[in-house]
Amino acid sequence: MYAPVLRQYGLKPFRMEQHGKVKKVYTNAGTFALKEIANVREMEAVWQSYIFCGQQSVPLYLTKQGLPFAAHGRHYYLMPWVFPAERKDTREHVLSFFRDLAHLHQKSLRQLDVSEEEINNYYENKKREWERQRSFLQSYVEKCENAWYMSPFQLQCCTYFHETMQAYSFAETEMEKWHETIKKTKKWRIAWIHGKARLSHYIVPEDSRRYFFSWERAGWNSPLFDVIMALRHHMRTFPPIGDEWVEGIEAYEKTLSLSEEEQSFFFSHLAQPHFLYRCIYEYAAKRQHEKSEREYVSELQRRYLTMKNMEYAVMRLAQRKAEENAKTTPDETPPQ
Numbered sequence: 001m002y003a004p005v006l007r008q009y010g011l012k013p014f015r016m017e018q019h020g021k022v023k024k025v026y027t028n029a030g031t032f033a034l035k036e037i038a039n040v041r042e043m044e045a046v047w048q049s050y051i052f053c054g055q056q057s058v059p060l061y062l063t064k065q066g067l068p069f070a071a072h073g074r075h076y077y078l079m080p081w082v083f084p085a086e087r088k089d090t091r092e093h094v095l096s097f098f099r100d101l102a103h104l105h106q107k108s109l110r111q112l113d114v115s116e117e118e119i120n121n122y123y124e125n126k127k128r129e130w131e132r133q134r135s136f137l138q139s140y141v142e143k144c145e146n147a148w149y150m151s152p153f154q155l156q157c158c159t160y161f162h163e164t165m166q167a168y169s170f171a172e173t174e175m176e177k178w179h180e181t182i183k184k185t186k187k188w189r190i191a192w193i194h195g196k197a198r199l200s201h202y203i204v205p206e207d208s209r210r211y212f213f214s215w216e217r218a219g220w221n222s223p224l225f226d227v228i229m230a231l232r233h234h235m236r237t238f239p240p241i242g243d244e245w246v247e248g249i250e251a252y253e254k255t256l257s258l259s260e261e262e263q264s265f266f267f268s269h270l271a272q273p274h275f276l277y278r279c280i281y282e283y284a285a286k287r288q289h290e291k292s293e294r295e296y297v298s299e300l301q302r303r304y305l306t307m308k309n310m311e312y313a314v315m316r317l318a319q320r321k322a323e324e325n326a327k328t329t330p331d332e333t334p335p336q
Helices: 002-005 040-055 090-107 116-146 152-185 223-234 246-256 262-272 274-285 293-326
Strands: 012-021 022-027 030-037 070-072 074-080 110-113 187-193 219-221
Touching: 002 070, 030 040, 040 090, 070 262, 090 187, 090 223, 116 152, 116 274, 152 187, 152 223, 152 262, 152 274, 152 293, 187 223, 223 246, 223 262, 223 293, 246 293, 262 293, 274 293
Parallel strands: none
Antiparallel strands: 012 022, 022 030, 030 074, 070 074, 110 187, 187 219
16 A cells, blocks of 8 residues: 555665654665655645744655655655663753754744734634633532532532633633733744644654654644643643653753743643533533543543643742842841
């Protein structure tokens, strides 16, 4: 099936293995990774990523015609199969990931002028979105409390309600700080971002070079998008999380420091518990019969634990930021 594709690279396949969305291909010239491209938008994202971030990307092989993609019904691209080095220190791997992510963003970083209308539109839309979610959760919890008998899922909703509202309150406060600050500067930074940055898309080969791969979702956006998405993905675990994630953000900032408005934007979007809201909304408004009560309760618990991990990370980062500001602020206490 894939022989015509590999023939465009002058390769003869012997054996093939499926690894997620990537096919590991054993050929007469060595081992390669073959990946299918779903649409034109993904092709553009991958090719642009090699232009902007070539040294930090797993090398891309050209066909015999000099093309970056091979076509045979669908489109594919070919890379070497990179063997990762044995990972000995999780903390150092996380720090390396965030340092390289910062270097990646720094290469294409550019500053844009934004109008007050654009700022206000984003702020009002996000404010309405969170107010709508809070209102829904408030009314649903009241409905649960008035019920003669609460289901296990409803009981968990009521148990988590107060902490969820606190998370929304913190996110809204930080968003207001962002709004007030950026209205003065009217500046915002964007970069060519990975779009799905996570440890599983970051590899350190045995030769100590470091690469990102799977660029299909890359595009222009705030560098914070990559950082937030990476944390959201890796926070889906049982608490407590390791301090390496907080240290990773600090390592990122040493390479690419965040402005005051970016810091507030980062905290607000990291703290918002929209993923917990979505679980409750699905159960209450459009419950699917294929999920049992137990599965819904389990999913809600996982999302609550994710929220608590986010809370821990944000509070630690805010605390350290406050300590840094206290050190740089001169003591204005008059002498006795």
